[in-house]
Amino acid sequence: MRILLVEDDLVLRTTLAIGLRAEEHEVLVAADGRTALDALREDAPDLVVLDLGLPDIPGLEVLQSLRTWSRLPVIVLSARTDSQDKVGALDAGADDYVTKPFGVDELHARIRSAGRRGAVTAAPVVTEHLRIDVAARQASRDGAPVRLTPTEWAILEVLLRHPGRLVGRADLLHEVWGPAYDRETNYLRTYMATLRKKLEVDPSRPVHLVTEPGLGHRFTLEPGA
Incomplete structure (x- = not known):
């Protein structure tokens, strides 16, 4: 699976990318919202792992922009634990919401689940x-x-x-x-x-x-x- 990983924290981004590649995923990385939007249009990922706390465009706006033209599976990462933040992300079109800190195995399981849901598509x-x-x-x-x-x-x-x-x-x-x-x-x-x-x-x-x-x-x- 080709995964776009959008995370501004270098250490976490590197750690997650290594773990995802070990699971035989192809990983594209972006450290900010503008780079993420460019990658979404040009690189055709199969799934997005999206941090909400980005330095330029808020992750929620990236998600809302994506949802105007694509149903690509999106897993949101966030340090925010308030239920309203989770509801807001899910209402904006996120397929799942993972709160930091989280276990890598949990994220991998959620990626597999979202990937299976994303595979259910309309007929040609x-x-x-x-x-x-x-x-x-x-x-x-x-x-x-x-x-x-x-x-x-x-x-x-x-x-x-x-x-x-x-x-x-x-x-x-x-x-x-x-x-x-x-x-x-x-x-x-x-x-x-x-x-x-x-x-x-x-x-x-x-x-x-x-x-x-x-x-x-x-x-x-x-x-x-």
Whole structure:
């Protein structure tokens, strides 16, 4: 399993990374929230271990940003023992909450449990020409594999959560790039054009990746839907 470990304490981060690698996990590390958000978009981890007390962006905000576009399993680490902190993290979308100090064996057990829950995903989307499995990060057109970038997968995941429904431009920007992005519609034009080239039989006449000018985008399962 590829795990993103987000922890600002160097000693604890190093200790946990060594322990996780000993369990044959691939470990990515981040010491602050901005690095974590970049890694989430670019490195496609399978699970996140997230400290709440980060030096720049609070861990809770990192979690809330992630939950706008992904259901990736997240285990929160925190020295806060107040039940309201735990409730707040779980309400924000955490899959589990581990209070410091904790035993390494306990964390490993919780990672195994969260990983099993995260493996329960929606069925792949299959159309006449396409097969898209967001959970497995696998796509094909007419049987030929198609390679997509992490950002392209993030856009597809948002659109496929609302099949046939229009997703507004601002909503799509927020879910993929974060709440600070409102007007960067050039990002969407660029990525949607690339997705059409990769997934549509005729990119100039898209069947599935439809743009409503000035409004947003939608993924339609059937032609003309």
